[in-house]
Amino acid sequence: MVHRQFAALADPTRLAIVERLARGPTSAGDLAAPTTMSLPAVLKHLRVLEEAGLVTTVKRGRVRECRLRDDALVAVATWTAQQQALWSTRLDALGTLLEDT
Amino acid sequence: MVHRQFAALADPTRLAIVERLARGPTSAGDLAAPTTMSLPAVLKHLRVLEEAGLVTTVKRGRVRECRLRDDALVAVATWTAQQQALWSTRLDALGTLLEDT
DNA sequence: GCAACAGTTAACCGCGTGGTTCACCGTCAG
DNA sequence: CTGACGGTGAACCACGCGGTTAACTGTTGC
Numbered sequence: 001m002v003h004r005q006f007a008a009l010a011d012p013t014r015l016a017i018v019e020r021l022a023r024g025p026t027s028a029g030d031l032a033a034p035t036t037m038s039l040p041a042v043l044k045h046l047r048v049l050e051e052a053g054l055v056t057t058v059k060r061g062r063v064r065e066c067r068l069r070d071d072a073l074v075a076v077a078t079w080t081a082q083q084q085a086l087w088s089t090r091l092d093a094l095g096t097l098l099e100d101t
Numbered sequence: 102m103v104h105r106q107f108a109a110l111a112d113p114t115r116l117a118i119v120e121r122l123a124r125g126p127t128s129a130g131d132l133a134a135p136t137t138m139s140l141p142a143v144l145k146h147l148r149v150l151e152e153a154g155l156v157t158t159v160k161r162g163r164v165r166e167c168r169l170r171d172d173a174l175v176a177v178a179t180w181t182a183q184q185q186a187l188w189s190t191r192l193d194a195l196g197t198l199l200e201d202t
Numbered sequence: 203g204c205a206a207c208a209g210t211t212a213a214c215c216g217c218g219t220g221g222t223t224c225a226c227c228g229t230c231a232g
Numbered sequence: 233c234t235g236a237c238g239g240t241g242a243a244c245c246a247c248g249c250g251g252t253t254a255a256c257t258g259t260t261g262c
Contacts, residue, residue, distance in 0.1 A: 007111035011220080015104045022187040029238060039239070041221055048219095062229045062238050068188050073181050080178045086123040087169050112250080130208060140209070142251055149249095163208045163259040 002079045008052035009076075013037070014045050018054060018068065025067035028057070103180045109153035110177075114138070115146050119155060119169065126168035129158070 009015050017031055032042040046066060049055040054072045057064050110116050118132055133143040147167060150156040155173045158165050 003111060003113050003116045006107050006116070010104060010108035010111040012104050013220085015107070019184065022184040022191075024191055027238080037220095038222065040223085040241085043239075044220075059239085064239065068184075070188075072188075073185055076177070077181045077185070080174050080181065083120065083123045083169075084174055084178070087171075087173075090123075090125055114250085128208080138250095139252065141211085141253090144209075145250075160209085165209070 002075050004052050005054060005073075005076050008049050008054055011045065011048075013042075014049055017042075017045060017049065017066075018072075021055060021066060021068040025065055028064045028066060031066065103176050105153050106155060106174075106177050109150050109155055112146065112149075114143075115150055118143075118146060118150065118167075119173075122156060122167060122169040126166055129165045129167060132167065 009018065013035070016035075020026065020031065028042060028046060029039065031046070032039050035042070046055065046057060046064075050057060053075075054069060055066055056069055057066045059065075110119065114136070121127065121132065129143060129147060130140065132147070133140050136143070147156065147158060147165075151158060154176075155170060156167055157170055158167045160166075
């Protein structure tokens with residue numbers, strides 16, 4: 001299930017959007033402005049991020065406000081920590097094995 | 102630069118390979134065995150993981166041994182922690198702002 | 203030395219993804 | 233009321249990605 005988040009973060013544009021939103025919420029237009037991309041393209045990216053559970057957006061009047069979800073990256077963080085733990089314990093096991101011989 | 106790792110982890114097959122390798126090194130054939138995929142497909146995935154700096158492979162005789170890199174996930178972990186920190190401090194700032202008013 | 207086995211390379215294919223443009227809708231300001 | 237502005241939906245397109253098969257190379261075991 002975490003590969004959905006990874007897929008969302010795989011695209012440089014989407015990664016930049018997340019980094020931008022970590023500094024605070026903003027509108028879809030403001031996200032598109034600094035880029036060379038058209039608005040519809042950015043909207044598509046936002047939809048992907050939203051379906052990956054990384055971002056929430058609300059329509060306020062005619063502007064769509066986008067913010068990073070509080071729990072956006074916990075799945076990624078826990079998965080990463082888990083794999084690191086597994087791999088490092090295996091390295092430790094190898095170390096003590098070499099120590100014993 | 103971290104989007105390269107994310108792209109590598111975006112594919113379920115590649116994610117499974119990483120999770121498998123976190124339990125210990127193995128051969129390319131052994132990686133392909135439990136799946137329904139052909140060997141060349143797995144080899145391609147391995148190449149992607151290798152170019153993303155997540156995995157190292159060495160050819161020993163006629164078998165290619167694959168292992169997870171020790172520093173495989175540090176880039177991912179640090180990026181994640183960084184964004185979480187930014188976002189949470191902004192939330193904290195908002196909290197104290199509300200407190201003051 | 204020969205056969206089987208692990209991997210590699212190349213050519214090919216379908217399809218999803220990232221992008222565009224254009225027409226349209228709702229909303230805010232004057 | 234009307235015009236401009238932010239966003240939406242649809243149709244379309246190019247390209248890369250994940251997968252296949254097939255033919256070939258090198259290695260190992262008997």
